[in-house]
Amino acid sequence: MSTSRGKERGLGTDFDRWLGQLFRKGPFTALIVLVKIAQPRIEPLRSSFVHVVGDELDWGDIVLMLRGAGVNWDGAAFFPTRGDDGGLVPDDVARARLRELEGALHQSRLVLNEGAFFDVWGRNLKVEEAD
Numbered sequence: 001m002s003t004s005r006g007k008e009r010g011l012g013t014d015f016d017r018w019l020g021q022l023f024r025k026g027p028f029t030a031l032i033v034l035v036k037i038a039q040p041r042i043e044p045l046r047s048s049f050v051h052v053v054g055d056e057l058d059w060g061d062i063v064l065m066l067r068g069a070g071v072n073w074d075g076a077a078f079f080p081t082r083g084d085d086g087g088l089v090p091d092d093v094a095r096a097r098l099r100e101l102e103g104a105l106h107q108s109r110l111v112l113n114e115g116a117f118f119d120v121w122g123r124n125l126k127v128e129e130a131d
Contacts, residue, residue, distance in 0.1 A: 013059040013122030018078075023055035028080045029089045031098050033105065034066060035112070037074040040130045042109045045071045047102055049094040052080075059122035075125055079115035 022028065029051050036043045046069045066076060081097055083089045089097070104111045110127050117125040 013118075014124040015059045015062065015116070015118050015122035018116050019052075019057070020055060022080055023052065025086070026082075027051065027053045027087050028082050029094050031079040031081060031094065031101055031115075032066075033077045033079075033101065033112070033115075034069055034071065034073040035075045035077065036072070042075070042112070042127060044102070044105055045069070045073055047098055049091075049098055051088045051094075053088070059118075062122075063120070073120070075112075075117060075119055077112045077115040077117040 029049055031049050032047060033044055034046045036045055048069070050065075062076070066073065079101060081089055081094070083093070101111070110129065112125075112127045117127070119125050
């Protein structure tokens, strides 16, 4: 993602507020999981990671980026992770952490609540246990 800091941006979404707060601590790597929501089921569709090195992007930019996944999704979960030095993690570490996350999601969809989970409009989502 972009490296410059600049003008105030954002659509005023929950995602935009989350990103602004998180980036105050500096760059990070985000593990991303896209899901399909068909009540009462949530199915993971695609996963990836991205290095976040600037805070001038907004939810609209993220939606454009996620179109590249080639699937229709209902929710996107972001799991920020940082290296030992507090910054970005190397790609191989990000891939390993993503595989661990995928394994945990296979066991329980409630893991989505451990990240920042948003609907297609950038609003916060929360997974609840089915009765």
